[in-house]
Amino acid sequence: MERSQKCLICTPLIAKTVNEMLFQLQLAKESGADVAELRVDHITDFNAESDLPLLLKDRPLPVIVTPRAKWECKADSNEGYEGNEEARQDLLRKAYELGADYIDVELKVAGEFVKKLKDSSIKSSTKIIVSNHNWELTPSQEEIDATIEQMWATGGDIVKYVTTAKDITDVARVFHFLSEAKGRPTIGLAMGPTGMISRLLSPKFGGYLTFGALSKGQESAPGQPTVQDLIEVYRVKSMDRETVVCGVVGKPVYHSKGPILHNRGFAELNLNYVYVPFLVDDFAHFMSVYSESDFRGFRY
Template sequence: MEAQAAASSAAAAAAGSAADGQAARTHLCTSLVATTVDGMLAEAQEAVANGADIVELRLDYLEGFDPERDLPRLVQQCPLPAIATYRPVWEGGKYDGPEAPRLAALRLAATLGVAYVDIELKVATVFFAAKSELPASTKIIVSSHDYEQTASEEELRALVERCYGAGADIVKFATMANDITDAWRVLSVLRACPVPCIALAMGERGQISRLLAPKYGGFLTFGALSPERASAPGQPTLQQLSGMYGLKRQQRDTAVMGIVGNPVSHSRSPAIHNAALQQLGLNAVYVPLLVDDMARFLATFTDADWIGFSVTIPHKQAALEGAQEVDPVAAQIGAVNTLVREEDGRLKGYNTDWSAAIAAIERGLDPATPSSTDASSSPLAGKTVVVVGAGGAGRALAFGAAVKGAKVVIANRSVQKAADLAAQLDPPASACSLEDLASGAVRGDVLANTTSVGMHPQEDETPVPAAALPGFQLVFDAVYTPLHTRLLKEAATAGCAVVTGETMFVGQAADQFKLFTGKDAPVDLMRTVVLDSLAK
C-alpha cells in the first residue's frame, strides 16, 4: 500500500507540474482489460515488467464488478499509478447501466487515492457537481471519443477548450483516422496544446499519433500488453513502444522517417531502421505510414523534421511524380522508393531497389564475383532474366539487369504494361503474358518475382506454377514475408538456386539509411533483425 501511495503521489506531481505549464515527459500507459480483479492485478504486474509508467483500470471490463468490494483492492494493491476508467456503452465502453452508480464508483476511486479519474465530457458537469468531495491529489482527465471520424483542426482545438473549461486537469480526445492526414491534424493540435493533453487518432491510419506522442508533447500514450489485449484499434504493444520506437528516447526535435505504403503492417522496415538508429545513437525514429493518397500525404507532411520516406507498393510511381527533384537513375527507372528532404524543404527521389536486387542476384549466381558497374564482368552479362511484374520494383530490377548486360523479358498480367516497360529499356526488352510464362513458352536463366503474390497472408499463392520452373538457373523472390515463399520452395525442388527477398530488402534499406542520415548503416545488425523477426 505504501508503494501505491508513493507511486500515486509521483504521478500526481507530474500531472500537476504539467498543468502549471512546465515540461513533463510522456508517460507510457497500458489499459488493464482482465475480467476479474485478480486478473487485472496480475496484468498490472505484467505492465511493470514491460516498462509501463501508468495503468488504466478499465472497470467496465470487470464481470460482476462491485465498487465497494473491488475498488479498495484495485487501487491499493496496484503497483503503478492508475487511471480509473468506467467507460459507458455510449462512449465506446462496456458499461450499460444507470449513470449515478457509475459516477459514484469513480468518486469512490478518487477517495481511495487513485492517481487519475477519466470522466467523459458529456457528463463532466454532473461529475464535478460534487468536486469538493474529491481529494486534490487525484487529477481529472476529461475525455471525448469519436469512433467515426476526425474533425477539423479548428473543431479539435475547440474540443480541447471545452474539456479544459469543464474542469479538466488533463484533456483527452480520441478520434477515428480514416486517412493518415487525420492523424496529422491530431498531432498538430497536440503540439500546440497549452494544457496537458492526451491526443489519439485511432486505427492503423492514425498509429503515428501513438508512436510519436513524446515528440508532439502528449501527456501519455497507450500500449497494449499484447496485440489481442489492445483496448482500441491501432494500439501498439508496450514492448513495441519502448523498444522498437524508443518512446522514452524521443524529444521534441527528434527527426522522423517512415515507410509509406498500403499495406505496411507487414513491413520489417521500422524494426531494422530503428535498430540501426538506436545502435548509432541518432535522435530519430522510423514509423509505418499507411497512405491511401500519396499526393495528399506529401502535401500534408511537409515539416522539416520529417526527413525522409521509404516508399513501397503501390506508391513508387506516385512518389516519382511527387518529388521536386529526381536522381537521374530513378528518373530512368521511372520509379522512386526513397524520398529525402533537402535543406530547402524539397523532396528528392531516389531508387535503391535496383542496385540491391541486382547485387543479391549476382551473389546468387556467383558468390565469388563482387558486384560491379562493369557489365562485362557481371554474372548477369549475356543471361536472360525474366522479370515478373511491371510495377516499381519490376521497373527497377529490369533496368538493373539491362545495365548489367542481361537480356530482359517482362512478364505481367497486363501485357500492354509489360510491353510499355520493355520498350523503355536500353536495349529494348521483350514482353509476355503470365500465361505464356506459366505454359513454359518463355525460358530464361534467371526468374525474378517483383510482385506481392505469395506475401503474407496469401502464402499459398505463387506467381509462377511449379511446372514452369525447371530450366531456370536461379529464382529470386522480392517477397520476404514469408522468407521462403511457395515460389522459392518449388524452385528449390526443381533444382534452381534460390535467393530470398530479405537480401534485397536489407540492401536497399541500408542504402536508404545512408541517404536519410548520412551514416553508413550497420548492415549485419539489420540482417539479424530481419531474420530474427521472420523466425518468430
C-alpha cells in the same frame, strides 16, 4: 503524479475479473509501462465498494480508473459499464476518494461531475482526465479546438481527445493540437489502422501519454501497438520534440521490418531519429501534408 518531461506509456487492462486484473497490473509494471488504465467496465459484476480497494491497494504503478460509459463506446460494440449512470459516477467518486492516481470522466457529464467533486469535502490528489471519443472521423481543426476548450472549461486536470483517422493526413490535426497545448497536459490519439502514427509519435508532439497494449489481442482500441513495441522498436521513452521522423510508406505497410532494422541502427549510432510505418492511400496528398522539416525521409 506530476507531468514529467517525457510522454508516459499507459497500458489498458481489460481483464474480466479483479484477480486477473491484479495479475495484469503486475505484468504492466514488468513490461515497462509507466501507468495502467483499469478498464473496470470489462470486469463482470464489478463492485466498487469491495473491488476498488483491492485494485488500488499496494498497486505497483500509477493507475487510471475508467468505467467507460456505453454511450461513449463504439455503437456496434459490446463494451461499456453495465450499471446505471448514477452507479457509474459513484464508482468514479469512490476511486477519487480512495486516491486513485487518475480517473477518466467523459465530456458529456464532466462539467457537473467535476464541479461537484471539487466542491465536495473530499481531499484527494487524484487527477481528473476529461475525455472525448469520436468513433466516426477526425473533425476539422476548428471543431477540435472548440471541443478541447470546452473540455478544459469543465475544470479537469488533463484533456484526452481521441478521433478516428479515415486517412493518415487526419493525424496531422491531432499532432497540431498536441503541439499547441501550451503546456496544458493533453492526450491526443487517432484510432484505426491509419492512426497508428499518432500513438508512435505522441511523445514528439508533446502528448501527456500514449497507449500500448499489454500484448497482441489485448488492445482496448483499434490501432494500438504493444508496450514492448513502443519501448523496444520505437524507443518512445527517449523521443522528444527534436526527434526526426523517417519511415516507410505503403499499403499494406505494417508487415515491413524497416522499423525494427532502422530504429536499431539509430540507437547504435545515438541518433535522435525514429523510423515509422505510414499507411498511405494517396501519396501526393500525404506529401502535401507531411512536408515540414520534422518529417525528413520516406521510403516508398
